[in-house]
Amino acid sequence: MQQLKKFLKNKKVLITVGSTREHLDPVRFLSNASSGKMGLALGNLLHGLGSKITFICGPGILSPKKMRHIPIISALDLLKAVKKEFPKCDIFISACAVSDYRPRLKIKTKLKKENKKILLELLPNPDVLATVAKNKKGQFCVGFALENSIDIRLAQNKMGEKNCDLMVLNDLSSMGGEAMKASLLLKNGTVWNLGKLKKKECAKKICQAILKSQPK
DSSP, X not given: OHHHHHHHTTOEEEEEESBOOEESSSSOEEOOOOOSHHHHXXXXXXXXXXXXXXXXXXXXXXXXXXXXXXXXXXXXXXXHHHHHHGGGXXXXXXXXXXXXXXXXXXXXXXXXXXXXXXXXXXXXXXXHHXXXXXXXXXXXXXXXXXXXXXXXXXXXXXXXXXXXXXXXXXXXGGTTSXXXXXXXXXXXXXXXXXXXXXXXXXXXXXXXXXXXXXXX
């Protein structure tokens, strides 16, 4: 732990937390069940190890008062905030569960209920991690891949596409709970199969993997 603390002390860490909301109208939105617990666990641990934390938080996520936080709502809000903060960080942890799609149109007033079908047209949201990591200049980037099952090959492909240095692969049981089933994929090809563990314990493993991934 002392080696980890020495490495992480004064590191500027940017962490995205929670989920995004893609509004259909002022009261309805598309989102997901992310609780933000994994990102918050990482931030608390890293802060305790001496890192300087900036959270970018989705709706409903309250970050610790002792740490800087930037609130966002949508995926486009998130991308704008990350683009601004990314050049200033040493480590970027993309833990926010971003909605993959957004409505093409947002209605300005509440949509009235009518007895007819509504056709909803969706547009793909940008990949926040891939967008900023393609232009990284020394930043260490950590991504998360939530899949139906622990599929290492699929996660390795995502790791390459997103140009990240560490990928956290987890399954659907991770959403909203205190524990998760996870594997860590390092850029050198090493895979740490962690099995099911508490998110606070997974945060420790992720920090150890960040240290392990540093050049000798």
